[in-house]
Amino acid sequence: MAAGSAFLRFWLTERPRDTFLSYIPKEELPAFRLACHDFGVRAAPLLFKDTSITFRPSTFTKPARMAALDRVGHHIQTLTFSMPHTPETFLPPLLDPVTGEEVTFIYEPYIQSTRDSATRLSNPIYGSWELTDLLVKQYSPLFHAAANVPTFIRAFHALPTLKHLKISCPDQEAGQRYRRSIVDYALISLRIAVERNKLPLLSSLSMLSVHPGAALYLNPTMGFGARPNSVKKWKQIKNLAICMDSIPFSPYPPSDHLKLLHSYLHVFASSLKNFVFRWRGSIGLSPLSLDKELCLQDRSPGMACPRRCHLALRPLKFEKLRNMEVENIVVDASQVSSFITAHRHTIREFNFEDTHLRSGTWDQALAPLTRISGSEKWKDKAEELMDVPLLLSPVGIEENKANDLVVDYFNCKPRALRPSICAWQRAGARSRELFWESFPSSAAFDAINSSLQNDDAGRKDAVKNGKAIFAFKLKNKNGQEEGWHIDLKEKGVVGKGEAPEGQKADVILSLSDEDFGKMVAGTTQAQRLFMSGKLKVKGDVMKATKMEPVLKKAQTKAKL
Numbered sequence: 293m294a295a296g297s298a299f300l301r302f303w304l305t306e307r308p309r310d311t312f313l314s315y316i317p318k319e320e321l322p323a324f325r326l327a328c329h330d331f332g333v334r335a336a337p338l339l340f341k342d343t344s345i346t347f348r349p350s351t352f353t354k355p356a357r358m359a360a361l362d363r364v365g366h367h368i369q370t371l372t373f374s375m376p377h378t379p380e381t382f383l384p385p386l387l388d389p390v391t392g393e394e395v396t397f398i399y400e401p402y403i404q405s406t407r408d409s410a411t412r413l414s415n416p417i418y419g420s421w422e423l424t425d426l427l428v429k430q431y432s433p434l435f436h437a438a439a440n441v442p443t444f445i446r447a448f449h450a451l452p453t454l455k456h457l458k459i460s461c462p463d464q465e466a467g468q469r470y471r472r473s474i475v476d477y478a479l480i481s482l483r484i485a486v487e488r489n490k491l492p493l494l495s496s497l498s499m500l501s502v503h504p505g506a507a508l509y510l511n512p513t514m515g516f517g518a519r520p521n522s523v524k525k526w527k528q529i530k531n532l533a534i535c536m537d538s539i540p541f542s543p544y545p546p547s548d549h550l551k552l553l554h555s556y557l558h559v560f561a562s563s564l565k566n567f568v569f570r571w572r573g574s575i576g577l578s579p580l581s582l583d584k585e586l587c588l589q590d591r592s593p594g595m596a597c598p599r600r601c602h603l604a605l606r607p608l609k610f611e612k613l614r615n616m617e618v619e620n621i622v623v624d625a626s627q628v629s630s631f632i633t634a635h636r637h638t639i640r641e642f643n644f645e646d647t648h649l650r651s652g653t654w655d656q657a658l659a660p661l662t663r664i665s666g667s668e669k670w671k672d673k674a675e676e677l678m679d680v681p682l683l684l685s686p687v688g689i690e691e692n693k694a695n696d697l698v699v700d701y702f703n704c705k706p707r708a709l710r711p712s713i714c715a716w717q718r719a720g721a722r723s724r725e726l727f728w729e730s731f732p733s734s735a736a737f738d739a740i741n742s743s744l745q746n747d748d749a750g751r752k753d754a755v756k757n758g759k760a761i762f763a764f765k766l767k768n769k770n771g772q773e774e775g776w777h778i779d780l781k782e783k784g785v786v787g788k789g790e791a792p793e794g795q796k797a798d799v800i801l802s803l804s805d806e807d808f809g810k811m812v813a814g815t816t817q818a819q820r821l822f823m824s825g826k827l828k829v830k831g832d833v834m835k836a837t838k839m840e841p842v843l844k845k846a847q848t849k850a851k852l
Contacts, residue, residue, distance in 0.1 A: 420813030625652025733809030
């Protein structure tokens with residue numbers, strides 16, 4: 293390659309090179325890295341930015357894997373740690389080989405790490421040599437890998453730029469909830485590893501699918517290797533999303549897991565800004581008002597031990613909470629009202645998905661909004677959205693002055709579908725320029741529409757797969773809002789407003805103009821925006837996933 297070649301000049305210019313790399317599918321980046329050394333160096337940040345690990349016995353113990361993690365760890369910004377529950381992860385009772393009696397095993401994490409073989413061999417890992425010998429003989433290598441805290445600490449030391457930690461422990465059967473599991477030991481090691489490393493950029497935590505007991509093993513205040521300063525590390529978390537397996541709701545539900553959850557959420561009370569919680573499975577109690585639940589206050593038949601302490605739970609208040617979403621819960625109207633009142637100075641948006649009121653009405657639950665806003669205009673907004681999961685963000689909202697501006701500039705639309713387009717076409721070049729400056733990413737809708745209209749087979753395929761009307765509500769830096777829709781239910785066209793005349797959208801996606809531009813350009817993922825609270829989805833969430841192929845049509849055409 294000549295030193296003065298056009299490609300070399302392009303490749304050595306950071307912004308065009310990074311833009312080019314962002315358009316290469318992630319699955320093709322490994323092959324791209326093999327072309328030459330510099331290609332490999334430049335592609336590595338994109339390839340390893342989001343990394344997933346499924347825990348196995350050799351994940352953090354095999355020297356070759358740890359050497360590889362040292363090489364690429366500084367590129368990892370989002371780490372997904374996955375360890376599904378399987379029959380192999382549940383531990384049988386520990387038995388004395390002579391008497392056959394069960395041996396009591398009280399776990400204390402072994403954190404000391406030393407390369408001195410003499411020192412390492414002089415200290416038993418599990419308290420005593422007899423117990424260590426029993427555990428080595430009766431438990432699988434997966435258990436010993438999960439309980440090997442020093443290897444976890446060593447692995448997370450290689451992740452200095454980690455920003456988002458995701459934890460996934462799915463598939464726990466309801467009948468196995470009170471059995472000891474290897475997954476629990478892995479969670480303890482994971483928590484200690486985070487606490488013992490600096491990780492200055494860590495600000496987001498997502499529990500994609502966890503069992504109720506995870507709140508105990510991830511709680512830095514409940515023992516298992518915790519130190520006085522353990523909580524300090526978790527106060528870095530600004531964004532928290534939890535999807536937890538539920539225990540069937542009843543008048544006297546088991547209360548232990550609810551108390552553990554309540555205690556765990558208190559860890560984030562002073563720092564959390566965005567919070568999402570969902571019960572997976574049957575409906576459950578609201579995690580935001582557990583201190584007001586009678587089943588956690590009074591002695592009841594559901595309690596395993598009637599002699600335990602009955603001190604009242606401390607109310608849960610997030611000092612900096614701005615966005616909150618809960619799903620699949622049952623709650624009293626008074627509990628919702630108390631939550632709104634307690635967080636009125638900080639919260640901007642709250643979303644109750646699949647929420648059932650146990651007592652009272654929604655008017656009673658949302659009555660504080662009238663006192664806060666000084667009027668009942670918020671009710672008009674609520675009624676407008678009642679046909680989809682309720683999203684309320686009424687305080688301080690003004691009517692969008694730009695709604696009267698017709699922005700449908702897609703030249704390929706038939707006149708019958710654009711009754712107000714003439715006013716936009718007659719607008720001067722400067723008027724259009726001003727609008728595009730206000731909403732730069734709106735050019736993506738032009739590209740999507742052009743792609744759909746110029747490819748008849750592609751449009752029919754998009755309608756066949758989409759089967760819905762997708763609405764986009766974008767807010768620019770000035771606080772102005774505009775809406776567009778993509779009709780993939782009937783005609784395969786793009787238009788201005790939430791839906792075609794006489795119809796309504798099946799899915800409404802609300803986000804900033806800047807984030808929409810990044811999503812279309814492929815520089816960020818919709819899942820990341822959703823988990824961080826920057827993307828709000830109302831309606832059929834599963835249908836929202838059908839939009840990805842359509843948005844990709846704009847990546848090579850829209851100038852964002």
